Structure formats: structure tokens, C-alpha cells
Amino acid sequence: MDLRWSDAEVVFRDDARDWLHAELATWRADHGGAEAIPSGDTRSGFAIHLDWERRLFENRWAVVSWPKAYGGREASLWEWLLFEQEYYAAGCPPRVTQNGIFLLAPSLFAFANDTQRDHILPRMAAGTDTWCQGWSEPNAGSDLASLTTRATRTDGGWVLNGQKTWTTRGAFSTHLFGLFRSDPDAERHRGLTYLLVPLDTPGVTVRGFGRLDGDEGFAEVFFEDAFLADDALPGGVTLGEPGEGWKVAMSTTSSERGLTLRSPGRFLATAERLIAAWQALPDGVRAERAALGERITEAWMRAEAYQLQTLQTVTTTVEGGSVGAESSLVKLWWSELDIELHECAMDLLGTGALFEGAWTKGLQFSLSGPIYAGTNEVQRNVVAERVLGLPRAGR
């Protein structure tokens, strides 16, 4: 046990902190101030947030853990964790490129050919191409393996038919990565192919629609005899072998549930903001609301515990171990913690919450946490069956 950062890690952290604070202020000023910048999940806000992503990329802060050739710094997992912590502590915005850099990229590193990597990764990191996830369908949510959108093999490419939905930022993205049924006779997780689809392919239609919070953050994507040429992207449009799509996709799910998508720094930063809001209450109000103070303390401890559990996981990873179904525990923890942090803030604001923007928006977003990336009911089944070893059975 040695819970100290090395000198080099401290230098890295301080560099990140200094740059993020300075650049965040510049970016906000360039777009009319923090209050004037719309959510990244709106059409106008998306473009402004891509400008933020471009600044990160040009200074090699967009994808710190990636190889230098693709715009990264070859940062260790520890440094990545520190970067995330500084990123959210500084108050930087949610990453509009996250579905690409956190969910598709791990699969690219594991399964793509060199040509695909060389073409896709730098453009993704720079925000030149923006990727959305095409997994869920109207009749395939938690039961993803029941998906029916087809990819039919034809001369020089695939013909796509069907519909994807709940596609986050699909209305603003340029590309989609998704699972398609390429063998109509195969069932469930067999006969699926992982495809990379430019959204300007003829026959592909994207329709954005409002989420609970009102932002056009969702889209449904229709494929009507859309011809996806093999050479629509350098290196091809198939990731991994045809028919092997499930395996490729599952390499992404543990990233999605685990620490990559929602690192502890995010929740630590929210907890600190919550404590600051508590401290700003008049003395008398704090005295009256001691029970809320206890909840806030509890929420801070849960955020801190997530950080500690992550340090343990990263140690396992850097020492060559692997993390499997335990990532479902992580997803349960952060998604339920996020709601509690924001509900504490709502209770702290009282009727003021009706007129407040940031916490309310954060609460509405946090409510999607137990639903996306595999509902928490599914995660609890995974924990019970694959971590605890309980018998698999009907639902």
C-alpha cells in the first residue's frame, strides 16, 4: 500500500490543472461567458463544445492515455485518473466526444486494422468526426441480443435496413458505430457484425428528439436500403470479423459501465460543489437542517469511496490483472450516487430549485444513469450471477 503520487505524476497533474483552468476561462469568454453557453447536447451548444474539444486536442489533453501518434500523451492509467479529477474539479464541460473516445476507441485499439486506427482515431480525438452509438432499437434495449436491424452482404458492401434509437447526440454526429444482424438465420448474439457507418450514407435518416431535460440529446436512426460501401472508410467499415460483432461490442460494455466513462473525479467535484453550496447557507438554516448535512456527508463519503475503489482497480489492472463483471458494481455505485448528490442539492435549494439551472439540469441528467449503459436491474443480475455465482434463471 502506497497512496502517494510520484513526483512525475504531481507535475502532470499540476500541468493539467493550470492548462484547464486557463483554457476554460478563455473558451468561455470566447463564447460569451459561461452562462451564455448552451448544453453540449443541443445543436448550437454542440458546435461550441466541439470548439472546446479542438482546444483540448491541439494541446494534447483530449485523449491523454492514447499513443502520441493519435494525439495522446501516452499517459499512464494513474495520470489519466488525475487528468479526469482535474478536468471536473476545474468545472470543465461534459465531453461531447465521449461516445467515440471512451466507447468506440477501446474496441478500435483491440480489433481495428492499422489503416482504420490511423484514419479514425486522430479525427475522433480532434472532434473532426463525431461518433454516436447504434446499439439500442425500439424492441431491443436491455435485451440487446434481440436486435433485428439487418446488414445484408452484397457486392462491395452491406445493405442496411432497420432502426436504431436512444442514440445520444446522434442528431449532431457524423458517424455511427453499431451492431447489425448479418446472418438472418443466427439467433441472439450470434451472427452480428460491428459496423462503422458514416451518417451521410444515402438511405440513412437521423431524427433528433428531446430528452427528459428538453435537450435534443437523443436521436433515432433509420436505415432504408442504405448501401454501406466497404471502402466508405479507409481500412473498411467492419470492426473485427463479420459475425463477431457481439464479442467486439462486449469489449466496450465494460468500459462503458466501468471507470472509463464516469471516472470518480466527476463525482468528487460534484460533492465538493455540494459542500460549497451547504457552506453558503445561512448559519441558522444549516442548524435547522442537520439531517441534510448528514446526507451530504454520506454522499461525499460515497464519492470518496468510489475514488478509493478505483485506485484498487487500477492497481489490479497495471499489475496485469483484469476486471470483469465487477464493472457492474461500479456502474451501480456511480449512477445511484449521482442522483443522491443532485437530490441533496435540490433539497438544499428548497423552492429555489424551481428557478435554478445547473443543479436541476444535473439532476435530470443523473436520472438517466440507472437506465443507460445497461439498466441497474440488469447490472444487479450480472452482479448476482457473475460476481456472486447465483444460478441463472428466468427473469
Place this chain on the structure above:
Amino acid sequence: MRFAFTDDQLALRDAVRDLLAAECPPEVVRASWPAPDADGQGPGAGARAETERLDTVWSHLADMGVLGLLVPEADGGMGFDEVAAAVVLAETGYTAVPLPVVEAMCVVAPATGDTAPARGHVGWGGEALAGEPVDGALTRFGSSVEADDRAFERAALGTAAQLVGLGRRMVDLTVDYVAERQQFGVPVGSFQAVKHHLADARLALEFAAPAVWRAAWSLSQGSDTAERDVSMAKAMAADAAHLVGRKALQCHGGIGYTVEYDLHLFLKRTWALERLWGDAAWHRRRVAAAIGVENVHGPAREDRGVLA
């Protein structure tokens, strides 16, 4: 940065684990409960002529050096730090050792230099030193503030570690039981409602345990945040073990609500340890004060739950 135990710590843990698996099975834990009365009734269905084995557990732990684990090598102890102590104490929790091991290891041995204090000289909680005065100096916890503060932190940490061990044991017991027990023609553990109870139990432990290991590290380093970290550990471990106990009892159904089945031994140990060396509410208030969530007043020393 390395959040993991050393090989030495793991070897020590395994040795203690093997010893306790052999010497402190549930029938020995029962020996700490009163014997049945003439009608065969008793609160814990205990004392089935196993009391000698209970003494044997104590002497084995003393012989192995576990009770003097925190005493420096120069003074005849093992010279391990709080991280090793926490790892070992989690094992004594897993087996619900019905002996004041925390008090001996964290309070008595470091204060007196006696690496193998007699069983009768060590009590629970604030009675840690209530037996025969050792060196005529310390008689009970609370008499020497400076020495006792360190002892209090260590004992709260050690109790938190035991609670993590207890929680793990109750999850294991329950997982085994629901995989075996059949109703409606299938194991009850195949029902989603049961699975979700146990997933929640496992979840609480997954995140409480690292808080305990971190607190141990902070104490061993004399870190500025040591008190805060110990309090976070005790509060989280107590709440996690309490939740696990509730889930375990529910998932066992009727059999868990008897003194004949073993679950109650772990459940009742959990309920006791939740409150010893500061309960979750006391420790949460101390965390609150440390992180700037100021309430009317912080926790009072005299309320820290040491049965003083």
C-alpha cells in the same frame, strides 16, 4: 501509488485465516453464549462444551504474535503497521471470533508492551483495560488522553475491518444457502428479488472495504486526514455490515430467524460492533466536521461509544 497489500501482509492474512478456519468454526463461536437452562433453552443455544476451545483460540492468536502485531519488534512484537492489523482483523470478523482481539491488539498490547495479554485482562470497548492493572498504570480506556487517542483510532479502524469481514461472511453464507434452498422447484437464489438483495449487499461491501484499507494506510503514515479516514471507514463498514445483515436474514427466510442456524452468530456480532468505538452517526459527524459540512456542533468525545 499502489492500492494493494504486500506479500507479507497477504501471507500473514492467510496464516490467520487458516488458523481461524480450523480453530474457530461456528460451534466455537457459540461457546461465548450462555449455556442452555435446565429446560434446554438459551439465548444463543451456546456453550456446547466448547469453552476450552475458545481459550485455545486466544492462546493461538497470542502464540502467533497476532495480539502483539502492532508492538515494535524491538519490544518483542511483530512490528507490523495498521494495514496489516486491518487485514488480520477482517479475518477475525469473518469468523466472528468472540474475543476482544481488537482491544488486545490495538489498545492493550501497544499501551503495555505485553504482546500476549492474558484473556482475563482484556475487556470490550472502554473496558479494554478493565482487568488486572498492568504495571499499575493504565486501568481503563480514557485515563491517558494522548495514548488513548491513537488507541481509539486503531480500535475504531480494527472494528471497521472486523465489520467488513463479518459482512463478507454473511454474504457467503447467504449465497450458499439460496443456491441450495429450493422452492417452487428451483433454487430461491434464481429469483431476481433474491439476487437483487444480495447484489446490494455485495455492492455496499465493495465500496466500504477500500475505505477501511485507506484509513489503515493513513493511520500508519500519521496522515493529517487519519481521523477523518478512520471515521469514514467505521461509518461505511458499520452501515454496510448492517445492510448485509438485513439482506442475509431476509434471504434465509425462517431458518435464519433461529438460534440453531449459524447466521445469528454473525448478525449479533455485527450489531454489537456497529456501536463499539463510535457508531456510524458519531463517526459521520466527525467526517462532516473534517470536510466542512458544519452542523451546530461536532461530535462530543464522551459520546464516542467506548462503553467508558
